Amino acid sequence: MTSTSARLKIGLSACFSHADPARSLFTNKTLQYVEQSIAHWIMSAGAMVVMVPCPTGETARGDVTLAHYAEWLDGVVMHGGADVWPGSYGEVPLKDAWLGDRVRDLYDLAVVEAFEQAGKPIFGVCRGLQLINVAFGGTLYQDIETQHPGAQQHRNAVTYDQHFHEIDMVPGTRLSALYPQQERVVVNSIHHQGIKNLAPGFDVEAWSYPDGVPEAIRRRPSRGKGYIAATQWHPEFRAKDTVALDDTPILQDFLAACAMAKVRPAPGHSPFQIRDRASRLLRQALLLRR
Numbered sequence: 001m002t003s004t005s006a007r008l009k010i011g012l013s014a015c016f017s018h019a020d021p022a023r024s025l026f027t028n029k030t031l032q033y034v035e036q037s038i039a040h041w042i043m044s045a046g047a048m049v050v051m052v053p054c055p056t057g058e059t060a061r062g063d064v065t066l067a068h069y070a071e072w073l074d075g076v077v078m079h080g081g082a083d084v085w086p087g088s089y090g091e092v093p094l095k096d097a098w099l100g101d102r103v104r105d106l107y108d109l110a111v112v113e114a115f116e117q118a119g120k121p122i123f124g125v126c127r128g129l130q131l132i133n134v135a136f137g138g139t140l141y142q143d144i145e146t147q148h149p150g151a152q153q154h155r156n157a158v159t160y161d162q163h164f165h166e167i168d169m170v171p172g173t174r175l176s177a178l179y180p181q182q183e184r185v186v187v188n189s190i191h192h193q194g195i196k197n198l199a200p201g202f203d204v205e206a207w208s209y210p211d212g213v214p215e216a217i218r219r220r221p222s223r224g225k226g227y228i229a230a231t232q233w234h235p236e237f238r239a240k241d242t243v244a245l246d247d248t249p250i251l252q253d254f255l256a257a258c259a260m261a262k263v264r265p266a267p268g269h270s271p272f273q274i275r276d277r278a279s280r281l282l283r284q285a286l287l288l289r290r
Helices: 036-043 066-072 102-117 127-135 174-178 248-263 277-288
Strands: 009-013 015-017 031-033 048-052 075-078 122-125 139-141 164-169 184-188 194-197 202-209 214-219 228-231
Touching: 009 036, 009 066, 009 102, 015 102, 036 048, 048 066, 066 102, 075 102, 075 127, 075 248, 102 122, 102 127, 102 277, 122 127, 127 139, 127 194, 127 214, 127 228, 164 214, 174 202, 174 214, 174 248, 194 214, 202 228, 228 248
Parallel strands: 009 048, 009 075, 075 122, 122 228
Antiparallel strands: 015 031, 139 194, 164 184, 164 202, 202 214, 214 228
8 A cells, every 4th residue: 555655745726615694504604616527536546635725715824825835735636627717818798698707716826827837747637627728818708509610519518528529630749649549539518618719828729529629738848837637627526437438547647747847846836927926816806705
């Protein structure tokens, strides 16, 4: 059995259930939580999972920051969940239903900032991919089916995690190397937003077929830049049969990068030009909500 000290410690960004006076349990309390299957997915390879809670808010006490978590942990996975607020990438919401969660955006941006500044690997899932793209200067479709010509259905509320479509891997990418001789594969599809303009410095590693929406991205390897990759699908959601792509190579690739960074972290950089900018914006926004 692997000793505790030898195991990787992987952060997992939190989901939010904001204070609700009508909720009968935890009435008017802010809840932060993780979805079970993504924690179990990371743990399947022997890594220990630590939720990274938002350190600021109406009940904040003490001096713990996201930077402390980024220094202590070996990498972070950015969780799926609510839509990204269009204001995060300079647009006005086209529908009230697509407002997203601005507070969670600020928190997620601060998490990405902290781990990037610490030179630790970052992996994004679904919303996590979209958030990473926005953090580094990209934009999103607020709704793929109405904004992307010829779009297929990317989310089905009834079938949910058993809704699938095909993707084409881009030859010569790291993702294609993880899956040799598998150019067109099947993945789950549980999103209605997606990448419109790709962030500078990133490459698309897979496209949805046949409508051509980015389904996997990775930061371009360059000196002094750490590991950042993401998938639009949920590798942690297992299909009831064997049609979906095997999630193991993706997880092992990320954890290998975390093991390498544990020995030799990449140089720290701020994705927002000014160090700790996202963290300060998060703190200011939550103070105003008190």
